[in-house]
Amino acid sequence: MSVPHIVVVGAGFGGLHAVRALAHLPVxxxxxxxxxxxxxxxxxYQVATAGLSAPxxxxxxRKLFHGLPNVTTWxxxxxxxxxxxxxxxxxxxxxxxxxxxxxxxxMVTNHFGRQDWARATIGLKTLDEALEIRRRVINAFxxxxxTEDAEARRAMLTFVVVGAGPTGVELAGALAEIARKTLMxxxxxxxxxQARVVLVDAADRVLPAFHPDLSKRAWHDLDAMGVRxxxxxxxxxVDARGIQIGDEFIPAxxxxxxxxxxxxxxxxxxGFETDRAGRVKVGPDLSPAEDPAVSVIGDIAWxxxxxAPIPGVAPVAIAQGKHLxxxxxARLAGKExxxxxxxxxxxxxxxxxxxxxxxxxxxxxxxxxxWWTWLLVHIMSLIGFHNRLSVxxxxxxxxxxxxxxARVVLQAPLGRPDAPPPPQPVSPPSA
Amino acid sequence: MSVPHIVVVGAGFGGLHAVRALAHLPVxxxxxxxxxxxxxxxxxYQVATAGLSAPxxxxxxRKLFHGLPNVTTWxxxxxxxxxxxxxxxxxxxxxxxxxxxxxxxxMVTNHFGRQDWARATIGLKTLDEALEIRRRVINAFxxxxxTEDAEARRAMLTFVVVGAGPTGVELAGALAEIARKTLMxxxxxxxxxQARVVLVDAADRVLPAFHPDLSKRAWHDLDAMGVRxxxxxxxxxVDARGIQIGDEFIPAxxxxxxxxxxxxxxxxxxGFETDRAGRVKVGPDLSPAEDPAVSVIGDIAWxxxxxAPIPGVAPVAIAQGKHLxxxxxARLAGKExxxxxxxxxxxxxxxxxxxxxxxxxxxxxxxxxxWWTWLLVHIMSLIGFHNRLSVxxxxxxxxxxxxxxARVVLQAPLGRPDAPPPPQPVSPPSA
Numbered sequence: 001m002s003v004p005h006i007v008v009v010g011a012g013f014g015g016l017h018a019v020r021a022l023a024h025l026p027v028x029x030x031x032x033x034x035x036x037x038x039x040x041x042x043x044x045y046q047v048a049t050a051g052l053s054a055p056x057x058x059x060x061x062r063k064l065f066h067g068l069p070n071v072t073t074w075x076x077x078x079x080x081x082x083x084x085x086x087x088x089x090x091x092x093x094x095x096x097x098x099x100x101x102x103x104x105x106x107m108v109t110n111h112f113g114r115q116d117w118a119r120a121t122i123g124l125k126t127l128d129e130a131l132e133i134r135r136r137v138i139n140a141f142x143x144x145x146x147t148e149d150a151e152a153r154r155a156m157l158t159f160v161v162v163g164a165g166p167t168g169v170e171l172a173g174a175l176a177e178i179a180r181k182t183l184m185x186x187x188x189x190x191x192x193x194q195a196r197v198v199l200v201d202a203a204d205r206v207l208p209a210f211h212p213d214l215s216k217r218a219w220h221d222l223d224a225m226g227v228r229x230x231x232x233x234x235x236x237x238v239d240a241r242g243i244q245i246g247d248e249f250i251p252a253x254x255x256x257x258x259x260x261x262x263x264x265x266x267x268x269x270x271g272f273e274t275d276r277a278g279r280v281k282v283g284p285d286l287s288p289a290e291d292p293a294v295s296v297i298g299d300i301a302w303x304x305x306x307x308a309p310i311p312g313v314a315p316v317a318i319a320q321g322k323h324l325x326x327x328x329x330a331r332l333a334g335k336e337x338x339x340x341x342x343x344x345x346x347x348x349x350x351x352x353x354x355x356x357x358x359x360x361x362x363x364x365x366x367x368x369x370x371w372w373t374w375l376l377v378h379i380m381s382l383i384g385f386h387n388r389l390s391v392x393x394x395x396x397x398x399x400x401x402x403x404x405x406a407r408v409v410l411q412a413p414l415g416r417p418d419a420p421p422p423p424q425p426v427s428p429p430s431a
Numbered sequence: 432m433s434v435p436h437i438v439v440v441g442a443g444f445g446g447l448h449a450v451r452a453l454a455h456l457p458v459x460x461x462x463x464x465x466x467x468x469x470x471x472x473x474x475x476y477q478v479a480t481a482g483l484s485a486p487x488x489x490x491x492x493r494k495l496f497h498g499l500p501n502v503t504t505w506x507x508x509x510x511x512x513x514x515x516x517x518x519x520x521x522x523x524x525x526x527x528x529x530x531x532x533x534x535x536x537x538m539v540t541n542h543f544g545r546q547d548w549a550r551a552t553i554g555l556k557t558l559d560e561a562l563e564i565r566r567r568v569i570n571a572f573x574x575x576x577x578t579e580d581a582e583a584r585r586a587m588l589t590f591v592v593v594g595a596g597p598t599g600v601e602l603a604g605a606l607a608e609i610a611r612k613t614l615m616x617x618x619x620x621x622x623x624x625q626a627r628v629v630l631v632d633a634a635d636r637v638l639p640a641f642h643p644d645l646s647k648r649a650w651h652d653l654d655a656m657g658v659r660x661x662x663x664x665x666x667x668x669v670d671a672r673g674i675q676i677g678d679e680f681i682p683a684x685x686x687x688x689x690x691x692x693x694x695x696x697x698x699x700x701x702g703f704e705t706d707r708a709g710r711v712k713v714g715p716d717l718s719p720a721e722d723p724a725v726s727v728i729g730d731i732a733w734x735x736x737x738x739a740p741i742p743g744v745a746p747v748a749i750a751q752g753k754h755l756x757x758x759x760x761a762r763l764a765g766k767e768x769x770x771x772x773x774x775x776x777x778x779x780x781x782x783x784x785x786x787x788x789x790x791x792x793x794x795x796x797x798x799x800x801x802w803w804t805w806l807l808v809h810i811m812s813l814i815g816f817h818n819r820l821s822v823x824x825x826x827x828x829x830x831x832x833x834x835x836x837a838r839v840v841l842q843a844p845l846g847r848p849d850a851p852p853p854p855q856p857v858s859p860p861s862a
Contacts, residue, residue: 054485062618394817
């Protein structure tokens with residue numbers, strides 16, 4: 001076969017759009033991803049908070065490329081990349097050679113080197129983590145209902161979210177709504193509204209990537225929803241008992257970690273220039289200076305424009321994936337690759353019902369208008385007609401009923417080792 | 432508190448309807464279930480075969496009893512029952528005393544004492560099992576795509592279903608549709624239609640609980656869909672390599688076990704008369720002769736009418752749950768309990784698109800008419816408005832697209848110990 005072989009590692013937003021853009025060129029493409037599904041990460045927090053089911057935000061990668069005969073999909077994990085021989089090694093030892101390699105790995109949760117914090121908290125990067133968060137949150141209320149130890153109940157019903165970026169804000173807002181609205185009247189001994197949601201960040205405001213006015217509004221909204229916002233506070237320690245923030249210890253059974261991301265270890269092994277988080281420095285052609293046979297796109301790319309790195313968000317990954325088609329087309333034609341130019345598409349974050357913030361250029365939206373914008377943008381961006389309808393249905397249902405349609409705990413029945421220990425002592429029910 | 436305390440163990444169809452019927456009496460009720468959700472078991476096979484998401488067939492038990500103030504829900508596992516002291520002991524050692532105990536435990540998978548068969552197969556009684564089946568089926572095709580070992584691929588793409596009752600027939604039919612329709616065109620090296628689905632039963636026909644004419648039609652439908660039906664064949668052995676049926680060994684990576692059920696071990700400890708499967712013999716008042724303070728309903732009850740045991744199906748469990756309200760009401764009023772009378776509501780089983788069988792009294796339906804009846808009955812029986820709409824949406828989508836909306840594998844990313852071993856050798860993709 002004489003056409004070039006392009007290997008794309010990762011089928012997130014960047015990888016997906018790269019493949020779609022590249023597939024129309026005279027190349028053959030192998031997509032490698034460790035999961036069978038493309039994940040619509042912006043709505044992952046809704047799976048964690050029982051608003052959506054896992055298939056609503058996952059779409060089979062294989063199905064995405066169904067109609068592209070020059071695209072082969074492999075569910076496998078890349079464990080090694082050798083640039084000298086242009087080979088990629090998979091988890092089972094198989095090697096794949098490439099003419100061009102596209103790295104679109106996405107980021108992983110960063111616990112800043114604290115393995116103990118990683119164990120004591122849970123991040124939100126995968127469907128498995130989302131379902132584990134759902135399980136812990138629902139089980140916390142179940143266990144709280146059965147304990148008579150007020151202190152244990154208080155810790156069980158304290159949910160701490162570390163990191164006040166969009167994911168942290170969205171998680172905190174959804175948890176507050178679950179406690180105050182969704183679960184109302186479902187319990188006999190415990191009052192779910194007594195649950196505390198604490199949002200912590202070392203930065204001096206929530207949503208630091210947004211305009212300060214919007215941060216202020218988001219803080220106001222969170223406060224109105226009952227979330228305790230602790231900004232400008234540093235996490236000193238986290239363990240199974242709770243979290244130490246500055247000089248205050250907050251007993252908490254559930255600490256969600258949305259505080260930072262880093263590039264997967266694989267990127268460190270490539271010999272490319274990287275920033276502190278491991279992002280690979282790329283030029284206008286989206287390749288590192290060290291190797292034009294490699295492209296790096298999406299969150300793991302460190303791309304500077306006007307002297308500053310552009311943000312690691314979905315619209316950037318999508319734009320870079322699309323641009324890669326032009327880069328490779330130009331190279332195949334023996335021409336110079338057109339430079340990637342970042343255009344800010346704005347930013348959106350939701351806080352709760354009828355509460356969101358949006359900025360598009362100098363336009364700032366808040367409240368109900370921003371919320372409807374957020375809903376619309378996310379429905380439009382979802383992949384698959386069924387997923388769009390299903391998400392709309394769940395949202396419409398949640399809107400009229402305050403209920404959440406995915407309050408089902410899947411994994412770890414009682415007694416399995418990964419179930420959290422029930423609080424003691426527990427007493428029989430009495431009237 | 433002077434009103435009697437009724438403890439209901441199990442919130443399946445029997446327990447759910449018992450609680451609803453009892454809640455209007457002057458009693459207080461504690462419902463104990465090890466899961467947080469009521470499971471709509473008739474559609475569980477669709478979760479396993481990626482047609483529905485888990486929350487579609489699960490409903491929070493707590494929410495079901497939301498509006499009944501005298502009902503308390505506990506997520507806990509009953510480990511011991513002491514009839515002498517009328518106490519129930521939970522997994523964490525807590526004891527609950529009852530005035531009346533309702534056992535609605537449901538059945539567990541029966542491997543006829545073969546622990547090794549239990550390990551080599553997977554049953555379909557819980558959402559966790561359904562998702563594990565989904566994972567194995569989807570992963571089998573993924574691994575088959577990567578192997579060049581024809582023998583390994585053949586084993587990987589052989590799905591054996593043991594047990595040709597409704598669940599086995601529904602699983603086999605759905606697997607055949609996945610291979611021949613859903614996955615068509617999604618793979619580059621493997622042809623999913625080459626997958627083999629084998630349905631095995633020791634009985635001499637499929638759906639032995641149905642009229643022989645309907646069994647014949649179901650066999651015909653399965654055959655037309657490409658399922659190899661092996662009735663009158665006994666399973667001799669099952670291990671990780673495959674299954675021995677009579678004198679034929681079929682190499683198969685996935686063996687689904689729908690061959691039998693038995694009562695949970697707890698029922699053995701009660702000192703009641705039981706049948707071979709552990710069902711507790713009950714009289715017309717749904718209590719065992721040995722103890723009127725206990726009621727046993729649903730699949731674990733052995734109730735005879737006209738000299739034969741009535742079947743363990745959802746409509747019977749529902750009817751017994753409802754009847755229990757009358758029994759307890761009568762007893763509270765010092766009257767004799769009215770006898771439970773079983774009325775056959777008929778039986779339904781689906782095989783595939785536009786293929787089903789139904790019998791209601793002497794009326795037999797097949798094909799498209801039976802299928803629409805099946806769809807309608809199941810939609811109507813589902814709990815929750817959102818779940819009904821969501822299931823309808825998924826079915827409508829599947830009907831127009833042949834796609835299945837839940838083709839997402841959640842658990843066990845590659846490299847986790849519970850992932851099946853990928854077949855060896857695997858070679859790099861070539862054109």
